[in-house]
Amino acid sequence: MSQPRNPRLVDRRTFLRQSLAGSLTLGFSLHGSHLLARATTDLDLDFQDEGAWSPDLFLSLASDGQLTIVSHRSEMGTGIGTALPMVLADEMEADWERVQIVQGDADRRYGSQNTDGSRSIRNFYHRMREAGALARTMLVTAAAERWQVAADSCHAEKHEVVHKPTGKRLAYGELAAVAATQAPPEADSLQLKPASARRYVGKDIPIRDMDAILHGRAQFGLDIRLPDMLVAVIARPPVLGGKPLEWQESAALKVSGVKQVVAMPTPSAPFMYQALGGIAVLAKDTWSAMRGREALACTWEDGEHAVFDSEKQQEELRANVAKPGRKVRRKGDAESLLKEDGEHLQANYEAPHLAHAPMETPCATARMTEDGVEVWMPTQAPQSAQQAIAGALNLTPQQVTVHVTLLGGGFGRKSKPDYGVEAALLAQETGKPVQVLWTREDDIRHGYYHAASAMSFAASLGEDGLPTAWRQRSAFTPIGFTFNPAARDGSDGELGLGFTDMPFDVPNLSVENGPSTPHVRIGWLRSVCNVFHAFGVSSFADELAAANEADPQEYLLRLIGEGRHLGIDELGAGYGNYGSPLDQYPVDTGRLADVLREVGKRGDWSRRRQELQGSSNPWRGLGIAAHRSFLGYVANIVEVEISSSGALKIPRVDVVADCGLLIHPDRVRAQMEGAVVFGTSLARSGAISAQEGRIVEGNFDTYRIARNMETPAQIHVHLVPSEAPPSGVGETGVPPFAPALCNAIFAATGKRIRRLPLQGQDLKPA
Amino acid sequence: MLRLRINGEDRELPEADPQTPLLWILRDHLAMTGTRYGCGKGLCGACTIHLDGNPIRACLTPAAAAEGKELTTIEGLGGAVASALRQAWTEQRVPQCGFCQGGQLMSAEHHLRTNPQATEQAQHGAMSGNLCRCGTYTRIDAAMKQAQTALNQEENS
Incomplete structure (x- = not known):
C-alpha cells in the first residue's frame, strides 16, 4: 500500500x-x-x-x-x-x-x-x-x-x-x-x-x-475567535463551596481593557458540573482580564471545607484501613487464618490527590443565538456539556449547540464541563460572545482531583512461600462525592478498578473498603483507582517475593497460578468489568501471566537482574509489575539508577501490552509510551495538597510534571498480536509503571517505597 | 504606537499596551493562535517563539522588548532546519494531542540551527524547557536525531 x-x-x-x-x-x-x-x-x-x-x-x-x-x-x-x-x-x-x-x-x-x-x-x-x-x-x-x-x-x-x-x-x-x-x-x-x-x-x-x-494551525479550545468577543478570567473561591465576601469592582474596571465584572452564581453541593462561583472579570483581551482579576482583591467566606488539611486526611485514610472495612470480595476465611497463623507480612501504602494538568487548561467560548446558546470547547463529553449548560441556562439540551475543538490533552479533566457552563453563563449575562480562560493556577487549584488513598495489606504464608491468606483494604475519596455530598465509601465501580479483581490465586482472600471524607471535587483521572490499587497490590506482591528471597517475576507467576477466568461468582455481582460483558472480555489471568513472561523475555529480565544485583554508587536495579485494566493486560520492567546524592534516573523501561486487536498499532504504542511518562510524573512528583481548604500547589513549579530528562531514556514497547476483541488502550499502560518503578528502587537500594510520590523521600540506601 | 515585525511582516498595533506579553499580542490582537498558553510563567515552553532567531517565552516577554527586532512564530517557521524537523516529526509520528509541539519545534529548530553537531545529551538539555504531558519525549529525541542526520548529509553532499 x-x-x-x-x-x-x-x-x-x-x-x-x-x-x-x-x-x-x-x-x-x-x-x-x-x-x-x-x-x-x-x-x-x-x-x-x-x-x-x-x-x-x-x-x-x-x-x-x-x-x-x-x-x-x-x-x-x-x-x-x-x-x-x-x-x-x-x-x-x-x-x-x-x-x-x-x-x-x-x-x-x-x-x-x-x-x-x-x-x-x-x-x-x-x-x-x-x-x-x-x-x-x-x-x-x-x-x-x-x-x-x-x-x-x-x-x-x-x-x-x-x-x-x-x-x-x-x-x-x-x-x-x-x-x-x-x-x-x-x-x-x-x-x-x-x-x-x-x-x-x-x-x-x-x-x-x-x-x-x-504548522500551528490546529484549532484547540482557546483558538476560537468571534467578533466582539470578551475574554473572562474568574476569581473562584479558594475553598470548595466558598462565597465571595468583598471585591474591588471599580479597581478592576480601572484596568485598561476591562469591560465588565460579573458575580457568578454560587453553587451548592452536589457540585457536579456546576460553575464554581466567584467573580468574573471580562475584558477585550486576556492580559487585561488577568490584570483586572488581580485588582479585584477578593475576600472569601470559606465554608465547611476550610477544614481540609491533607495531612489530616491521610491520617483518616490510614485509620480507616487499620480496621475492618466493608467486604467487597471474600473467599474462604482470611481473617481467621491471619489470626491463627499470624500476619507474616503487613504493609500500608498511600498516595495523594493528583491534578490532571493537561497542557491546554480548561477553556470555552460561548455566544447566545436566537434560540439558545452555541459553545465551542475542548471537551471529552460533549453531551454532558450540553446537558449541564442547558441546566444552568434553563434551556433544553436541543437549544445548546456544543462544538468540539481539538483537546490539548484531557486525561479525564475535560470530561467535566464546568468551564463550558461558566462561558455560557457569562454569554447569557453579558449578551456578548465570551471566552473563559483558566490560568494554570486555576487549573491546579480548582480541579476534579484524583482520589487520595491509603491501603493496607496482610498475608499469612504457607510453607511453599505462597500466601494462605491475603487481606487487602483500600480507602479513598470517592468520585461519588462530586454527585452526592454524603458519599464516603468507594463504589463497586471504583473498587473494580484493580482491587476487587486482584488476580492472585489465594485460597483465603478478603477485599475490603473503608470510608473517606472528601473536601474537593473528586474526578476520574487517567486509569482512575487502578493507579493506587496497582501500586498497592503489585508492591505488596513484590514484598512477599522479597520475604521469600524469590525472583520477583517467578514469584508473581506463582501468585497468579494457573491461567483462569475470574467469574462473577468470585468477583461479586457488583463487578463492572469496565462496562463490558465478562464473556467477551473475561478477567483472564492467563493473559496477565503471558505479558509477564513476555516482558521478561523482551526485557532480558534474568540476565540484567543478575548483572545489576549488588551494584552500588550508582545503585541500579530492575523492578517488575503487571496489571489488567480497561480489559487490557500490561507488564512493565523498569530499570533505575540512584546516584550517591539520591537522584533517580530511569535508563530503560520495557512494556508488553496485550490489548486484543490493534486498530492503529502506532497510536497504541504511543499511548503506552505516554502512559510511562504519565506514570513517571505521578510517581516522582504528583501531589496535590491542601491547607485550610486551599490547594497549595499552583503551577508547574510546585505541581511538577516530568521533563524529558526525568523520564525514561528508553521505552521499549511490544504489542502482543491478537485477534481478541480490542481492549481499552489510553489508560491501560499507566497502572503497572509506579509499582514496577518502586520495586526497582527496592531492588537497587533495599528501600521499600510505600508512599507516593517519591519527591521528598530519601532514595539513598540506608 | 507598538510596531512589531512578525514572520517577515510589519504589524502596527495602535491599541495594544506595549507591556502586554507577546503571547497575548499574538493570540488576542493578531489572531495568531499557533503560540500556546500553558503556564504563563515560563515553565512549560508551549509559548516558545524566536526573537532575532533566539528562543524566548512569549508569555513573559513584554511586546515592547521586541520592537525593532524580528519575531518568528510556529506559523512562520521556515528554512532547511525547520523543514527537516517537520519531516522527522511526521515520520517519527511525534505528536499526540499536539498542543505543545509548536513550542517543541521552535526550541528544536533553534538548537539544531545553532548546534548542528550537538550530542544527544546537549539536545536533551536544549529541549528540557518544553513540557509534554502526553509523553512524546522519546519520539522527540528520535526525530531530532533523524533531522540532524538528514541535515548533516545534505551538508556533506
Whole structure:
C-alpha cells in the first residue's frame, strides 16, 4: 500500500458546502441494540440550515466520490479521530485518499460521545464496521442494478464496484445517487470483511491533524475567535463551596481593557458540573482580564471545607484501613487464618490527590443565538456539556449547540464541563460572545482531583512461600462525592478498578473498603483507582517475593497460578468489568501471566537482574509489575539508577501490552509510551495538597510534571498480536509503571517505597 | 504606537499596551493562535517563539522588548532546519494531542540551527524547557536525531 496522505479535518460548514445534491448519506443510530439505517438523498435536506440537518450521520458520499466521515469521539491525542474513521473506511472498501473527517457536535443520536473510560474502540469498533458494511452493500446493490446483474457477482474494491465476470467497474461516486434511493439492508444480513481483507485496520495511517499541528494551525479550545468577543478570567473561591465576601469592582474596571465584572452564581453541593462561583472579570483581551482579576482583591467566606488539611486526611485514610472495612470480595476465611497463623507480612501504602494538568487548561467560548446558546470547547463529553449548560441556562439540551475543538490533552479533566457552563453563563449575562480562560493556577487549584488513598495489606504464608491468606483494604475519596455530598465509601465501580479483581490465586482472600471524607471535587483521572490499587497490590506482591528471597517475576507467576477466568461468582455481582460483558472480555489471568513472561523475555529480565544485583554508587536495579485494566493486560520492567546524592534516573523501561486487536498499532504504542511518562510524573512528583481548604500547589513549579530528562531514556514497547476483541488502550499502560518503578528502587537500594510520590523521600540506601 | 515585525511582516498595533506579553499580542490582537498558553510563567515552553532567531517565552516577554527586532512564530517557521524537523516529526509520528509541539519545534529548530553537531545529551538539555504531558519525549529525541542526520548529509553532499 502506498503511504496514504493525511485526511483533512474539515469544519462542519465546509462539509455542508461540499455535500452535493445527489450524494448518498446514511444515518445510523449507534445506540440501541441494532443498527437503524436510513438512506436519503441530500435533496431532502436543507444544508444551509444546520438546525434542520439531521446530524446522526456518520458518512456522506458525494457524487464526485468524496467521502466524509464523522468522528463523534473527542480527539485529545489518542488518535481516535483517525482510528474510528479508518475502521469505517476499511469496511466500506473506501479509498482513504478520498476521505475527509468532520468532528461531530454534541448529539445523543451518535450514541455515547463520552471519550473517557478507554472505550471508543471497544464500544464502536463493531458499530463503525457495520456502518461501513452497510454503505458498501448498498453501493454494490446499486451497481448490480445498473448493470442488471446479480449482486453476488459484484464486489467492492477501493472506492469502486467491480463486476467480476465482465471486469466492468463503477466508481462509488457515480453510484451514490442510486444507492441513496435504496432501502438499507438489515443489520444482521451484512457481511463483514474477513481479517485477511483489511485495508487500513492494523496499519499506521498518519493522524489526521499532523500537518496542522506542525504548522500551528490546529484549532484547540482557546483558538476560537468571534467578533466582539470578551475574554473572562474568574476569581473562584479558594475553598470548595466558598462565597465571595468583598471585591474591588471599580479597581478592576480601572484596568485598561476591562469591560465588565460579573458575580457568578454560587453553587451548592452536589457540585457536579456546576460553575464554581466567584467573580468574573471580562475584558477585550486576556492580559487585561488577568490584570483586572488581580485588582479585584477578593475576600472569601470559606465554608465547611476550610477544614481540609491533607495531612489530616491521610491520617483518616490510614485509620480507616487499620480496621475492618466493608467486604467487597471474600473467599474462604482470611481473617481467621491471619489470626491463627499470624500476619507474616503487613504493609500500608498511600498516595495523594493528583491534578490532571493537561497542557491546554480548561477553556470555552460561548455566544447566545436566537434560540439558545452555541459553545465551542475542548471537551471529552460533549453531551454532558450540553446537558449541564442547558441546566444552568434553563434551556433544553436541543437549544445548546456544543462544538468540539481539538483537546490539548484531557486525561479525564475535560470530561467535566464546568468551564463550558461558566462561558455560557457569562454569554447569557453579558449578551456578548465570551471566552473563559483558566490560568494554570486555576487549573491546579480548582480541579476534579484524583482520589487520595491509603491501603493496607496482610498475608499469612504457607510453607511453599505462597500466601494462605491475603487481606487487602483500600480507602479513598470517592468520585461519588462530586454527585452526592454524603458519599464516603468507594463504589463497586471504583473498587473494580484493580482491587476487587486482584488476580492472585489465594485460597483465603478478603477485599475490603473503608470510608473517606472528601473536601474537593473528586474526578476520574487517567486509569482512575487502578493507579493506587496497582501500586498497592503489585508492591505488596513484590514484598512477599522479597520475604521469600524469590525472583520477583517467578514469584508473581506463582501468585497468579494457573491461567483462569475470574467469574462473577468470585468477583461479586457488583463487578463492572469496565462496562463490558465478562464473556467477551473475561478477567483472564492467563493473559496477565503471558505479558509477564513476555516482558521478561523482551526485557532480558534474568540476565540484567543478575548483572545489576549488588551494584552500588550508582545503585541500579530492575523492578517488575503487571496489571489488567480497561480489559487490557500490561507488564512493565523498569530499570533505575540512584546516584550517591539520591537522584533517580530511569535508563530503560520495557512494556508488553496485550490489548486484543490493534486498530492503529502506532497510536497504541504511543499511548503506552505516554502512559510511562504519565506514570513517571505521578510517581516522582504528583501531589496535590491542601491547607485550610486551599490547594497549595499552583503551577508547574510546585505541581511538577516530568521533563524529558526525568523520564525514561528508553521505552521499549511490544504489542502482543491478537485477534481478541480490542481492549481499552489510553489508560491501560499507566497502572503497572509506579509499582514496577518502586520495586526497582527496592531492588537497587533495599528501600521499600510505600508512599507516593517519591519527591521528598530519601532514595539513598540506608 | 507598538510596531512589531512578525514572520517577515510589519504589524502596527495602535491599541495594544506595549507591556502586554507577546503571547497575548499574538493570540488576542493578531489572531495568531499557533503560540500556546500553558503556564504563563515560563515553565512549560508551549509559548516558545524566536526573537532575532533566539528562543524566548512569549508569555513573559513584554511586546515592547521586541520592537525593532524580528519575531518568528510556529506559523512562520521556515528554512532547511525547520523543514527537516517537520519531516522527522511526521515520520517519527511525534505528536499526540499536539498542543505543545509548536513550542517543541521552535526550541528544536533553534538548537539544531545553532548546534548542528550537538550530542544527544546537549539536545536533551536544549529541549528540557518544553513540557509534554502526553509523553512524546522519546519520539522527540528520535526525530531530532533523524533531522540532524538528514541535515548533516545534505551538508556533506
